[in-house]
Amino acid sequence: MSKTPMMQQFYEVKRKYKDAILFFRVGDFYETFEADAKLVSKELDIVLTARGAGTNRVPLAGVPYHAVDSYITRLIRKGYKVAICEQMEEPPAKGIVKRDVVRVMTAGTLIEDSLLNAKENNYLAALVMEKSKLGLAFADISTAEFYCMQVQDEDPIARLLMEFSRFDPKECLIPEYLMKNEALISMLNQNFELTISPYEEFQFSYDHAKNTLLEHFQVLSLESFGCESSPLALQAAGAIISYLQETQRGPVQNIQQLKTYHLDDYMFLDAASIRNLELIKNMRDGSPNGTLLQVLSHTNTSMGRRLLQNWLLHPLQNPTHINERLDGVSELKEHTLLRAEINELLTQAADIERLISRINYKRTNVKDVLGLKETLILVPQISNLLNTTTCAILNRIRTSLKGLPSIVQLIDAAIISESSEKTTYIIKQGYNEDLDKLRISVKDGKKFIGELESKEQRRTGIKSLKVRFNKVFGYYIEVTKANLDSVPKDYIRKQTLVNAERFITPELKEYEALVLNNQDQITELEKQLFDEVLDQICAHTQEIQVIANALAQLDILVNFAEIAQRYNYNRPQMTNNLTIEITEGRHPVIEQIVMNEPFIPNDIRMDCENHMLLIITGPNMAGKSTILRQTALICLMAQIGSFVPAKKATLSILDRIFTRIGAVDDLTRRQSTFMVEMLETATILNQATQKSLIILDEIGRGTATFDGLSIAWAVAEYIHDNIGAKTLFATHYHELTELDSFLSGTQNYNIAVAESHGKIHFLRKVVPGAASKSYGIQVAKLAGLPSVVTERAKEILTQIEQQSQFQLAGTKISREIRKIPKKKSLKTSTQKTLFDVEY
Ligand SMILES: Nc1ncnc2c1ncn2[C@@H]1O[C@H](COP(=O)(O)OP(=O)(O)O)[C@@H](O)[C@H]1O
Ligand SMILES: [Mg+2]
Structure with missing residues (x-):
């Protein structure tokens, strides 16, 4: 028996996404089939059923579309990849609906707030290794941070451990040939909770990677990124961009910078020291309790919190740069009032670093856009507060804090804010003439229909006559059986119920069509206008990222000043x-x-x-x-x-x-x-x-x-x-x-x-x-060892001390x-x- 067209479509798509679990959209469900279904059913503890009959019977496990996020999160945490296959059109009258994979979700490529921890970066790493040389790249697509570096070390795997300890990536791309390197793979598995993703070798080749980067950044040379002379770093960076483009199924336009780390700028901090000094996680249960990070992190924003972790694991070596930060802390420490004012504004700031990424991928909502507006309004206020400060770092932050008034105006003019009246619309009145006209005619139409009930009651003399709406018939007039004699000739019968009959009139249908059509057009136009607003915001991505970074830095410096004051720290x-x-x-x-x-x-x-x-x-x-x-x-x-x-x-x-x-x-x-x-x-x-x-x-x-x-x-x-x-x-x-x-x-x-x-x-x-x-026995006593035991221990000790040549x-x-x-x-x-x- 031949397979149904839908299953044929499934097999075709699945062939292209073998290493991912395919979530196949069917109406209100995402279905998984075959081996995916068995796996999903086991991992997520959901019922395994079947579709079709006889030889066409295939295992099936589905989840409702509105709850899909939580299921995907669980699969990704377990190290799986999930390919999301959507219906690309309204179901056609005949034939099968078009479907396509819109995104592959993996541990290192997440954007959604609900899937991420606001306090931590979510890095994807890529690595290349050639003898003692190591090329590394890290990208967090949710914040658009993108770094690469190249190092030479006699023990490249130990060095890798050190750099990975600083970034703690959630997923790592490895050229296929390196999967055979057992020392490498076991080091990664033992030390990190990450998904290892083998990736085609050509993606890491120099020429391919370089072209990927040139094309992505739309530049003729990579000189300005400082990685031209670090071929391995560039290879890793190129592979990351290719992979991100594949998983996002399109350009990754929010990533507009590549920073080359010169590792000599930073203090060496190996994995053992990060662990032993309990910088980020404690040794007892791996939580942040009792760590230096916990003491230092009273930041107001998630942006500041994430950057703080980066600073903490990358102590500087350049005295000028260290002193710049210390100057900033010093100045802010002296100005208690100023600090309070900055804090007050920073607590109101949204996480615009992640939000602008979501806007770039159109995985956003009105709340994000309004959050951006509110934050951009704060920016010049914060900048003004810094007018009186004098040190270099605060000056730099101040000049980076430009308010982007055009974006504020745009959002203000276009988007209805949450606080205004409850409405299902998102675009403000007065922003688009066509939209306004459509809304007026809908309103008129609804008004007519609304008035129709009393008008018809008067015309027919039927007091109990009702005008109602349902999804099957649209608007109709309902008359009880007892009053059927009074129904006028122009009523067209549509449906008979036990106690009543339902009718329509040509006039009613005319207005109904007007209302419904216009309503559809409004939805369509609103979506289009919202998308246009997003596009205009996206054009300012880099400026918004600069502001986000300045806010994060300021947040940390204010926080350092606050802590210095509170805990009585002094300037070194x-x-x-x-x-x-x-x-x-x-x-x-x-x-x-x-x-x-x-x-x-x-x-x-x-x-x-x-x-x-x-x-x-x-x-x-x-x-x-x-x-x-x-x-x-x-x-x-x-x-x-x-x-x-x-x-x-x-x-x-x-x-x-x-x-x-x-x-x-x-x-x-x-x-x-x-x-x-x-x-x-x-x-x-x-x-x-x-x-x-x-x-x-x-x-x-x-x-x-x-x-x-x-x-x-x-x-x-x-x-x-x-x-x-x-x-x-x-x-x-x-x-x-x-x-x-x-x-x-x-x-x-x-x-x-x-x-x-x-x-x-x-x-x-x-x-x-x-x-x-050594006082060992006294300590044992303090710890509550019975005195019989400690007394006996004393005797033994004296004996040993006398006899032993090793005193x-x-x-x-x-x-x-x-x-x-x-x-x-x-x-x-x-x-x-x-x-x-x-x-
Ligand atoms: N300078 C100090 N002031 C107060 N308490 C201290 C001080 N140094 C250590 N302690 C306390 O003593 C405990 C044991 O200290 P620790 O450095 O682990 O001792 P050791 O390494 O000598 O066995 C600490 O957990 C802390 O509670
Ligand atoms: Mg000790």
């Missing part, structure tokens, strides 16, 4: 003298969550001479990890342009921050192994420079004591002798405190505790010198280590032998 002094000097520094997150004790500030001084490597000891829970992280966070905050939680901070600009945490502490990693810890340590030793800050928190812990100690010792030695990076090293190996007598750049510090009557009390003060004892104070073992001669000139090979540990 940026230098290049390789010295870090923090007076009364605090941990920005912990100071807000410690409840039952005040947060104790601490001073830290580091340089590249005799305060390069600080060894920090102290009992468990004393505050070692806190002082380490707080130092890193203060440096990072300064480099994103924020004030810092310290009384005074003079900070040399860092090129990289590395943070490593001993395997036992790092509870979140599934592969919480010593191996990971060592791999990460190896990265530091390979990549750190004199301008870096290294945070080592109890490394070596994940292995046997002597292995761990030896490794920790050797790592410290290597950093000291070969790198010269400022390093904070918290350790429970008291033996390491002996390092200061061999390495000139090393200093011992400990976190003071007081002991009285066998109980310890945490003082939280960092003081010079090594901790004298806690460590003097003996360090004397032994010292005797081991160090071979010079082992700069690279040391690392290898170091980590060739077997276990």
